Amino acid sequence: MKKTKTRIFIASALFLMIVAVAITFIKRGHSYDLQVFRTGNGWGYDILKNNRVYIHQPFIPAIEGETPFSDRESARKTGRLVISKIRKREIPAVSKEEIDSILTGK
Incomplete structure (x- = not known):
């Protein structure tokens, strides 16, 4: 049970980091x-x-x-x-x- 919660937490954190990086690159565009x-x-x-x-x-x-x-x-x-x-x-x-x-x- 504890391993499952840890895996869910790590997967969620990685997903949020990927989304944050993607948003940064999309907004950046050309200057x-x-x-x-x-x-x-x-x-x-x-x-x-x-x-x-x-x-x-x-x-x-x-x-x-x-x-x-x-x-x-x-x-x-x-x-x-x-x-x-x-x-x-x-x-x-x-x-x-x-x-x-x-x-x-x-």
């Missing part, structure tokens, strides 16, 4: 971070995935030409939008309308 940087005449951003550059964006996306962001805040807002799309499993492309909204503050 995305944003770094805004100064370019020669403006601003850009990097999206980091697990501390490695995943997207390097030195220019405003969705507009013609190679124009950097004029201010740090616009680059930051655009980078945050891209991370939000990635986390929602959406295509991380930014539309002209989204850029216009960020740049005009609407």
Whole structure:
């Protein structure tokens, strides 16, 4: 009888440990971070995935030409939008309308 209780206790403890480890790994997923940087005449951003550059964006996306962001805040807002799309499993492309909204503050 005592051996049975001990075995049940050990099995229960192992099961709980396995569940705890599984939950930790499931919640962990990928870590995305944003770094805004100064370019020669403006601003850009990097999206980091697990501390490695995943997207390097030195220019405003969705507009013609190679124009950097004029201010740090616009680059930051655009980078945050891209991370939000990635986390929602959406295509991380930014539309002209989204850029216009960020740049005009609407």
